[in-house]
Amino acid sequence: MKFYYAPGTISVATGLLLQEAGLDHTPVALSFADGDQTKPDYLALNPKGRVPALVTDQGILTETGAIAEFIAAQVPDKGLVPADPWDAAQLRAICYYLASTMHVNHAHGPRGIRWADSDAALADMKAKMPKNMADSCAYIEETCALAPFVMGKEMTIADPWLFAICCWLEMDKVDVDRFPKIKAHRAMMAARPSAAAIRDYGLLTKDFA
Numbered sequence: 001m002k003f004y005y006a007p008g009t010i011s012v013a014t015g016l017l018l019q020e021a022g023l024d025h026t027p028v029a030l031s032f033a034d035g036d037q038t039k040p041d042y043l044a045l046n047p048k049g050r051v052p053a054l055v056t057d058q059g060i061l062t063e064t065g066a067i068a069e070f071i072a073a074q075v076p077d078k079g080l081v082p083a084d085p086w087d088a089a090q091l092r093a094i095c096y097y098l099a100s101t102m103h104v105n106h107a108h109g110p111r112g113i114r115w116a117d118s119d120a121a122l123a124d125m126k127a128k129m130p131k132n133m134a135d136s137c138a139y140i141e142e143t144c145a146l147a148p149f150v151m152g153k154e155m156t157i158a159d160p161w162l163f164a165i166c167c168w169l170e171m172d173k174v175d176v177d178r179f180p181k182i183k184a185h186r187a188m189m190a191a192r193p194s195a196a197a198i199r200d201y202g203l204l205t206k207d208f209a
Contacts, residue, residue: 001025001054004028005028009051010064011052015204016189021075052067068095080155091157094144095161102165105136106129109130112126133169146181167204169182
């Protein structure tokens with residue numbers, strides 16, 4: 001498999017999951033600064049021009065959630081998605097929140113141009129983003145076990161996903177000390193061998209241990 005990523009992006013979640021699952025893959029770096037995600041070769045793989053993308057023997061996968069589910073299915077013994085239907089549904093509820101709310105809250109800061117053109121609208125979104133991100137942190141802090149993992153004692157696909165988003169909190173001007181469970185989870189994930197592996201090839205650019 002080939003795993004296309006850009007450093008410090010949501011593709012951190014996929015990189016961690018590939019390492020945790022122990023799946024053979026080749027990481028391929030894209031430079032957003034150089035616009036690699038908009039060049040013809042990459043757009044042929046992912047017309048959305050975003051990361052991550054995972055090239056498999058069966059085809060190309062995009063979107064963090066789809067990739068995460070695929071990885072989990074390759075190693076069912078690791079329980080990255082619970083076998084119990086109710087527990088699996090609870091996990092997906094968290095993951096969908098991360099994708100559709102928390103990640104979008106963050107994007108309203110650096111990626112506001114996706115939703116608006118005027119300087120005033122962009123400024124409003126950027127100004128509101130820290131509060132929205134803090135509100136998302138409060139929701140996760142209050143509703144997720146984080147003991148030590150999102151769902152409790154076992155790692156799931158939600159853990160690398162939450163970690164990837166929480167790598168942005170300082171940039172998003174969120175006071176992480178207000179959220180001790182999230183802060184502890186982030187440090188725990190950053191100390192895992194999987195994090196060291198993706199740090200070595202440049203996907204993870206921060207150290208929270």
